[in-house]
Amino acid sequence: MFDPAKLMGLLERADAVLQRLEAVLPRPLADPDWSASIAFRYRKRQGAGWLEPVRHVGLIRLDDLKEVDTQRGRLRRNTAQFVAGRPANNVLLTGARGTGKSSLIRACLHEFSDRGLRLIEVDKTDLIDLPDIVERIAGRPERFIIFSDDLSFEEGEAGYKALKSILDGSVAASTENVLIYATSNRRHLLPERMADNLAARHDENGELHPGEAIEEKISLSERFGLWISFYPFSQDEYLAIVRQWLAHYGVPATAWDAARPQALVFALERGSRSGRVAHQFARDYAGRDHGTDLPAAPSSDTPAPDGLDHV
Numbered sequence: 116m117f118d119p120a121k122l123m124g125l126l127e128r129a130d131a132v133l134q135r136l137e138a139v140l141p142r143p144l145a146d147p148d149w150s151a152s153i154a155f156r157y158r159k160r161q162g163a164g165w166l167e168p169v170r171h172v173g174l175i176r177l178d179d180l181k182e183v184d185t186q187r188g189r190l191r192r193n194t195a196q197f198v199a200g201r202p203a204n205n206v207l208l209t210g211a212r213g214t215g216k217s218s219l220i221r222a223c224l225h226e227f228s229d230r231g232l233r234l235i236e237v238d239k240t241d242l243i244d245l246p247d248i249v250e251r252i253a254g255r256p257e258r259f260i261i262f263s264d265d266l267s268f269e270e271g272e273a274g275y276k277a278l279k280s281i282l283d284g285s286v287a288a289s290t291e292n293v294l295i296y297a298t299s300n301r302r303h304l305l306p307e308r309m310a311d312n313l314a315a316r317h318d319e320n321g322e323l324h325p326g327e328a329i330e331e332k333i334s335l336s337e338r339f340g341l342w343i344s345f346y347p348f349s350q351d352e353y354l355a356i357v358r359q360w361l362a363h364y365g366v367p368a369t370a371w372d373a374a375r376p377q378a379l380v381f382a383l384e385r386g387s388r389s390g391r392v393a394h395q396f397a398r399d400y401a402g403r404d405h406g407t408d409l410p411a412a413p414s415s416d417t418p419a420p421d422g423l424d425h426v
Contacts, residue, residue, distance in 0.1 A: 145165060145166075146166075146251070147165070147166040147167065147168055148168060149233075149255070149257070151168035151170075152168035152169050152170065152172065153172060153224060153225075153228040153232070153233055153234065154168075154169040154172045154224060154233070154234045154235075154236065155167060155168055155169060155233070155234070155235045155236070156169060156235070156236045156237075157235060157236065157237045157238070157241055157244065157248060159241050159244065164241070164244050164247070164248075166235065166248075166251075169236075172221075172224070172225075173221060174225060175218055175221055175222045175225065176222055176225060176226070177191055177219070177222040177223065177225075177226050179222070180215055180218060180219060180222060181352075181355060181356060181359060182215075182348060182352040182355065182356065182390075183214065183215050183219065183345065186208070186215075186219060186343050186344075186345060187219060187222075189341065189343055190206065190208075190219050190220070190223055190343060191223065191226070193206060193341055194223045194226070194227055194232070194260075195227070197232075197258055197260075197294055198227045198230045198231060198232050198258050199230075200291075203294060204294070204339070204340025204341040205282055205294050205295040205296070205297075205338070205339045205340055205341070206294070206295075206296045206297070206339060206340075206341045206342075206343060207297050207298075207299065207336055207339035207341070207342050207343070208220070208296070208297070208298045208299075208343045208345065209298070209299050209300065209342065209343075209344055209345070210300070210344045210345030210346055211300075211345050211346055211347045211348075211389065212300055212387070212389060212391070213387060213389030213390050213391030213392060214345040214346070214347070214348065214389055214390055215345065215390050216298040216343075216345055217264050217298050218390070220234070220260070220262055220296050220298070221234075223260075224260070227258075230258075231256065231257045231258050232257070232258050232259075232260065233257045233258065233259050233260070234259070234260045234261075234262050235248065235252070235259055235260070235261050235262065236262045236263070236264070237261055237262070237263050238263070239263060239265075239266055239267075242263065242277050242278050243277045244277075245261070245277050245278060245281045246277065246280075246281065248261065249261075249281060249290055249293055252290075252292065252293065253290045253292065253293070255292060256292075257292065258292050258293075258294075259292055259293045259294070260293075260294050260295075260296050261293060261294070261295050261296070262296050262297070263278075263295070263296075263297045263298075264297075264298050265298060265299065265300070266297045266298065266299045267299055267300070278295070278335065279335050279338060281295065282295060282335075282338035282339065295339070297339070347387070347388060347389070348388045348389060348390070349388070350379070350388060352388075353378075353382060353388035353389070353392070353393055354375065354378060354379075356390050356393040356394075357374070357375075357378045357393040357396055357397055358371060360393055360394050360396075360397030360398075361374060361397050361400065361401065363397070364397055364398065364401035365401065366397075366400065366401050374400055377396070377400065378393070378396050378400075381395075381396040381399070382396070
């Protein structure tokens, strides 16, 4: 005999099961408000990913970056080709920490944003979702740089293979409006160990052939068409950056003789002469009470100097 109450109970239980399943099933990536910003972050929580507009994008200009002229020229040229619809390469920026790798990418965004360039920042842990992100933006009129900062992998990480496929090797054709820009302190993005060399061999002519482990570690970085290398700053380069940052924070030029030896000691204590260390010293020095009025807040007309990875 038909029992309406029992049927309603079954339907309610089925609905509850469906709601629990929807909570764990992957959801399609939705479009953000593309007019809200020139930069976006990919966020993920409880299996659901979304593109979040960056409301306050740090302003830094390419011409403000000092002591990285060669690197700046190569990245600017590649990005200009990209926004003009000409062939361009994915880029891997590697080398010494704090020398301006990320700053250059952000500066390129500001340089070309009025020509349709946009940036999407994706953490290493979320690179497994790269195919979904690329598919979502493939039909957009803008040009997108997918940016992953401080990139490195350990063996077996899922994002490694996803990035490798997107760069070159997926059955899907590459998307013309997307490039990958990544920064890393490792040239080959994976740790290299002495044990990897044990599989290397040489033939009867003495020609050396790397082992499979070495080949695998090189294969990802080789898929970036353009490598841009950064090197530690010399003392003079470091001091030039310090001086520009001090000017940015309103410290008068007459204070330089007193600040110079302190800047050198600061770098010695940190074990690094870099744009990041120069910026940290300038903030420390400018914020002190030197027995006079504190320096004025930095003017928007005073250029922010080079080599700072966190802007």
